[in-house]
Amino acid sequence: MNEKKKRDERDLEWLGEDSLSEQRTNIITFQCQNCDKEDDIPDFVVDEFNYDREADQELEVACPYCGGTMKQARKSPK
Numbered sequence: 001m002n003e004k005k006k007r008d009e010r011d012l013e014w015l016g017e018d019s020l021s022e023q024r025t026n027i028i029t030f031q032c033q034n035c036d037k038e039d040d041i042p043d044f045v046v047d048e049f050n051y052d053r054e055a056d057q058e059l060e061v062a063c064p065y066c067g068g069t070m071k072q073a074r075k076s077p078k
Contacts, residue, residue, distance in 0.1 A: 030061060034068030 026043040041061070049059050061070045 029073040030070040031073040032063040032066060032068045032070045035063065035066040037063065037065045038073055039064060039070060 027040045028043055028046050029038050029040050031038050046059065049061065053059060058071055062068075063070045
C-alpha cells in the first residue's frame with residue numbers, strides 16, 4: 001500500500017462505523033405539476049426545506065427538468 005493511501009485511510013479513521021456513506025438515507029419522491037416527471041430527494045435535504053415552513057404548508061421545490069413546481073408525489077395504493 002503506498003504512503004498516500006495509508007495517510008488517506010488514517011485521516012478518515014475518525015469517521016468510524018457511523019460514516020455518512022454507511023447510513024441509510026430515506027428518499028422522498030417529488031412530482032412536477034407541469035411535466036409530470038419525478039425526482040427523488042434525500043430526506044435530509046427535505047428536512048432542511050421544512051425548517052422555516054408553516055405546519056400546514058406543502059413543500060414545493062423547483063423541477064430540475066422544466067423549472068416548474070414539484071410537490072411530494074402521492075402514490076396510489078396498488
